[in-house]
Amino acid sequence: MNPPSHGEAAHWRVLLFAGYTKPAEHRKIELLADAEAFEIVHVAGADSGRTPGRYPSANGRRSYTVRISPALGRRGDPHRSFGWPPSYGMTRFRPHLIHYEGEVESLGAAQIVLLRWLLARRAALVLTTWQNIRRPRSRLVRLLNDMNLAAAQYVLGASEEAVAVLRAQGYRRATSVLPIVGLDTRVFYPRPAAALRMQLGLDGFVVGYIGRLVPEKGLDTLLHAVAQAQARPHLLLVGSGPEKAALQGLADRLGVASRCRFVEAVPYEDVPDYMNLLDLLALPSRTTVHWKEQFGRVLVEAMACRVAVAGSNSGAIPEVIGDAGRIFPEGDAAALAGILDELAGDTGTRSALAERGFQRAVGQYAIERIAADTLVVWRCLL
Helix, strand or coil, rough: CCCCCCCCCCCEEEEEEECCCCCHHHHHHHHHCCCCCCCEEEECCCCCCCCCCCCCCCCCCCCCEEECCCCCCCCCCHHEEHHHHCCHHHHCCCCCCEEEEEEECHHHHHHHHHHHHHCCCCCCEHHHHHHHCCCCHHHHHHHHCCCCHCCCCEEEEHHHHHHHHHHHHCCEEEEECCCCCCCCCCCCCCCCHHHHHHCCCCCCCCEEEEEEHHHHHHHHHHHHHHHHHCCCCCCCCCECHHHHHHHHHHHHCCCCCHHHHEECCCCCCHHHHHHHHEEEECCCCCCCCCCCCCCCCCHHHHCCCCCCCEEEEECCCHHHHHCCCEEECCCCCHHHHHHHHHHHHHHHHHHHHHHHHHHHHHHHEEEEHHHHHHHHHHHHHH
8 A cells, every 4th residue: 555655745545434414423524634644535325414525624724525425225224225326436536545334244335345346455444333232144144244344454343342243253353442423512511401391391300311212222111110210200202203102102001191291303403402401311222132222322412411321231331321320221110210219319429420421421422532533543554
């Protein structure tokens, strides 16, 4: 691999594939583009909110290029879709490094691996994985996964379990724990929310959840815990999904409907308002045959708002929370009810956990930290 020639502006050319859709996610690329050593082309999806062209870096002194690549195949399913046009301008751009932020076992990753072999064989290749469970897979998916891992010089795992799964599959090259998504502290930070709390009719101790209303999030456990807790907490559920009607019915049967508020999914920029009115955010995820919690970004966002957090022991949740919150066995409503009673009655402990979580979120998961750690990987390879 030939470095930039002496005397010219340092430009390691990086072709970065990332399906970002929110301004807070695009900020990571803006921060990466601040580094003078790298010229970045971001290949984005049609739903990225971007148009092709040049965009300024975070400090405004540099820029990067965005190319749009619509997906063909099953929309929203990286295992059954691929980008188009297929070459992504590799021959013209001649990347020194290709960084793909889709799942390592996906068809999209296989497309990148094959294109690199055909058009940019000397480019270093970075792949990513969230998979933290050895789930059943078809023979084709296993073959794609093995091919992609054999081609990668570096694989970023979103959690320690994801790295362990990589190693269990025989991957022996470089890897490290580095989530591809980070916390935008310009969006998530402590702010007053008394007016919204009053508008929703919530008082006393309020526990909440923000996200998809799906079975694997274990929200029935949260409802049972609210019903069992002696503190009689209020519950706020913000989100949409197929479980909504069932959860509303369960709240009625448990006799807690009067203390529950269901709010449809809100725009991303409004999420911090709902986050800040909570006394505790709970993530009671439940492991299935095919999935366990891979990160739990809502935990980091709540911690950044100085809201105490509690989560089940599913997947990466204990790793993300660390010593900054409470962990309970997944599906154990009684244990979660105990946490609700403890933190409702002890504002000092709750405040201490909230402050510890704030420091942890800002120090370990801020986008600035994720971008800086990504640059370390790139420099290591180049």
